[in-house]
Amino acid sequence: MGVILLLLLAAAVGGAACVVWAERGGPRWVRIVASVTLGIASVVRSVQKSGRRNKSNGGSSGDSD
Template sequence: MAVLVLAGFLVLVAGGCACVVWAARGGPRWVRAVSGVTLAVAQVVSLLGRSGRRSSLGRGGDSDD
């Protein structure tokens, strides 16, 4: 079951990336909408990743204290 969920997630990510490329070349309106959602989600994930790194740096990084 977990493999199916992971495969579905991978298909969504690949489809989103394809829509971003297609929208950059002037695709239809729905492709530009999917592209915008994909880029917004990527921005949110990027911001969450940065805040996670900052909090781990504040705790001393990777040291084994």
């Protein structure tokens, strides 16, 4: 489990580095990795927002007894 977390951390740090490098005009592969990183971040943000909306509504799915 610890190895998986370390790999995820390395991927996140590497992705962030590629985003910064791409902003400064890095090579094509860096721009691709940066685009993928930003896309994943966008998906994670939207999932978090929908989770917060569900919690603010009481977390129920509309079933009331």
